[in-house]
Amino acid sequence: MLQEAIPDLAKYVEPDRVRREVYTDPDIFELEMQRIHEKVWIYCGHETQVPKAGDYYTVQIGRQPMLMVRASDGSIHVLYNRCPHRGNMMCGDRKGNAGEFFRCSYHAWTFQHDGRLRSIPMMESGYSGTPLNKESPDCSMKRAARVENYRGFVFASLAKDGPTLKEFLGKAIVAFDDMCDRAPEGKVEIVPTCFRVIQHSNWKIFLENQLDALHPSVTHQSTGRAAHEVEKEIAKRTKKGEAPLSYHMLSAFATVTIDKWDAFQTINYPYGHCILTGYMGLRPQDPDTKAYDQVMIKAYGQKRFEEIVGVNIHHVLIYPGLSVQSQLQQLRAVRPLSVDKTLTEIWHFRLKDAPEAIYRRSLAYYNLVNSPSTLINADDLENFWKCHQGLSSDGGKWVSFARHLGRDLEKDGVVETAPNCGTSEAPMRNQMKAWAEYMRG
Ligand code: FES
Numbered sequence: 220m221l222q223e224a225i226p227d228l229a230k231y232v233e234p235d236r237v238r239r240e241v242y243t244d245p246d247i248f249e250l251e252m253q254r255i256h257e258k259v260w261i262y263c264g265h266e267t268q269v270p271k272a273g274d275y276y277t278v279q280i281g282r283q284p285m286l287m288v289r290a291s292d293g294s295i296h297v298l299y300n301r302c303p304h305r306g307n308m309m310c311g312d313r314k315g316n317a318g319e320f321f322r323c324s325y326h327a328w329t330f331q332h333d334g335r336l337r338s339i340p341m342m343e344s345g346y347s348g349t350p351l352n353k354e355s356p357d358c359s360m361k362r363a364a365r366v367e368n369y370r371g372f373v374f375a376s377l378a379k380d381g382p383t384l385k386e387f388l389g390k391a392i393v394a395f396d397d398m399c400d401r402a403p404e405g406k407v408e409i410v411p412t413c414f415r416v417i418q419h420s421n422w423k424i425f426l427e428n429q430l431d432a433l434h435p436s437v438t439h440q441s442t443g444r445a446a447h448e449v450e451k452e453i454a455k456r457t458k459k460g461e462a463p464l465s466y467h468m469l470s471a472f473a474t475v476t477i478d479k480w481d482a483f484q485t486i487n488y489p490y491g492h493c494i495l496t497g498y499m500g501l502r503p504q505d506p507d508t509k510a511y512d513q514v515m516i517k518a519y520g521q522k523r524f525e526e527i528v529g530v531n532i533h534h535v536l537i538y539p540g541l542s543v544q545s546q547l548q549q550l551r552a553v554r555p556l557s558v559d560k561t562l563t564e565i566w567h568f569r570l571k572d573a574p575e576a577i578y579r580r581s582l583a584y585y586n587l588v589n590s591p592s593t594l595i596n597a598d599d600l601e602n603f604w605k606c607h608q609g610l611s612s613d614g615g616k617w618v619s620f621a622r623h624l625g626r627d628l629e630k631d632g633v634v635e636t637a638p639n640c641g642t643s644e645a646p647m648r649n650q651m652k653a654w655a656e657y658m659r660g
Pocket residue numbers: 302303304305306307323324325326327328
């Protein structure tokens with residue numbers, strides 16, 4: 220049916236440009252949910268969101284409302300948030316504890332944490348002679364086809380076939396290794412609440428922005444400049460001539476000018492994933508960092524410590540729904556709601572057993588750069604909305620991704636941007652290449 224509505228998808232995507240309908244056509248959105256979000260590995264949450272038996276967290280995968288839940292044997296399950304009886308949503312709250320089992324609020328069917336039916340009121344008398352019995356799958360909550368946990372990060376796929384999580388992530392798995400390895404215990408804990416922002420724009424606009432190295436020094440210039448002015452004032456007044464590090468998180472948007480962004484590099488992988496290298500100078504020599512370094516050296520030894528803190532990543536994008544800044548313990552999950560509405564969940568993490576000051580740094584970045592209350596995020600949100608408005612008009616047919624086209628270095632399916640082409644639109648070309656492959660089915 221949809222296929223008939225979109226007879227020739229190929230005409231929508233060229234190597235360096237994309238038709239505007241890709242962002243605005245509701246039929247294309249439906250097909251994207253079927254062929255991309257409800258097939259591939261989607262991040263559900265971190266295991267520390269559900270520490271105790273019965274703890275659950277709701278999560279949207281494509282169009283499907285799902286539940287991530289901890290069972291009493293410690294295992295984590297991902298279930299459709301739907302009662303098999305008459306379809307009632309099992310958990311109406313965003314998160315909570317189901318107790319020893321799920322109990323539907325409508326007719327009290329109950330279920331184990333893994334979704335298996337536990338009881339139906341007066342089942343014997345009510346269902347003898349019917350096709351339904353305790354073992355029948357129609358009486359259990361449906362599970363996600365596949366669930367995998369990598370270092371505490373739980374993913375689900377609603378398709379029973381496909382690459383394993385590790386195969387799917389490929390080199391982008393570094394996002395989780397880099398984040399966890401920076402903890403003395405090799406583990407992170409989620410801060411169990413997040414900002415949720417509904418953007419009035421298509422989900423791809425957000426993802427394309429994540430590794431768009433050209434935009435920060437333009438879009439965020441005014442914020443960066445203002446922060447830099449204050450930073451200089453404070454520095455003048457202090458003995459050492461330095462302002463707190465958090466000012467740098469903002470002023471970098473002005474001091475790292477466009478030409479400097481070109482010195483960074485993007486590495487583009489199969490399935491649309493991408494890494495932006497470069498480092499915002501966050502290995503300073505302040506007392507907090509030095510104290511952290513000592514804890515890490517004690518835990519890992521000097522050699523391994525150098526390897527860990529030497530990982531050169533600014534940002535990892537895991538297509539089609541995750542943006543990770545491992546060095547600052549930030550993660551943003553993208554949940555498309557409709558063709559012009561996108562939910563982003565903005566999370567941050569604590570490095571287990573690292574000094575509190577390192578957590579405060581992560582929290583500062585979370586609040587100053589990624590939260591909806593910062594000017595940085597507000598700058599981006601306005602662009603996203605304006606992009607969607609412009610794309611909904613008849614003012615043009617195409618979106619261009621031609622910057623530095625033809626200068627990419629490709630080897631074994633991995634596309635690296637050439638030296639001094641960090642502002643290349645290669646990540647968007649790579650995402651749309653993956654999009655087209657998924658959409659062809
Ligand atoms: S709808 Fe859940 S028990 Fe009836």
